Amino acid sequence: MEPTDTGWSWGWAGWGLAAMLLFWAIGAYNRVMSLRNAIAVAFAQLDTHMSARASVCAELLAVLRPLLPNEQATFDALDAAQQEVQTALQAVRARPYAGDPVASLGVASAVHAAALTRLMSMLEHHAELREHPELFAQVDELKMIERQRSFTRQVFNQAVGAYNEAIIQFPTRVLASFYGFREARSL
Structure with missing residues (x-):
């Protein structure tokens, strides 16, 4: 009789262990999915x-082009950088947790930042533009948007960091590749 009782108790223990592993796997999946969804929410704000x-950049360029015809190269550079950012944004919108599209957006954003810095520097050197107060209202609005974008970029990067940390922690790391979770990239 003892072998039967031992077999019966090991059977229940095995089922209990299997149930515990199943519930852990479901919990781990839900946690990582929640963190991945947080990336999407943070990206939507960004x-x-x-x-x-x-x-605002398009409006600013529309005002500046007729006022400074000799600076068309600067305007064209900003316009091209803006188009690059828009193309990269389109790719990231579908999967903001995917590494390659976010990396492309990071590069496009760096190019855009350089073109925008050049434009702002140029505006500082043209004293004749002070006669157009609406122009500086747009510049102020652009500066405010840049501060907000910087903050939401930080929120996005924090969400990416939390997700990446979760998928490399043991034992979730064991299931990450099984579920198809890959490392996300920050901006």
Whole structure:
């Protein structure tokens, strides 16, 4: 009789262990999915500010082109950088947790920042533009949007960091590749 009792108790212990592992796997999956969804939410906020920046840059360029015909190269560089950012944003919107599209957006954003810095420097050197107060209102709005974008970029990077940390921790790391979770990239 003892062998039967031992077999019966090991059977229940095995089922209990299997159930515990199953519930752990489900919990780990839900935790990582929650963190991945937080990346998407953070990116949506960042996307809003980047779209607002694009709108203000377009308005600013429309005002500046007729006023400074000799600076068309600067305007064209900013316009091209803005188009690059918009193309990269389109790719990231589908999967903000994917590494390669976010890396492309990072490069496009760096190019855009350089072009925008050049434009702001140019504005400082043209004293005749002070006669156009609406122009400086747009510049102020652009500066405010840049500060907001910087903050939402930081929130996005923190969400990416929390997700990446979760998928490399043991024992979740064991299931990460099984579930198809890959490392996300920050901006």
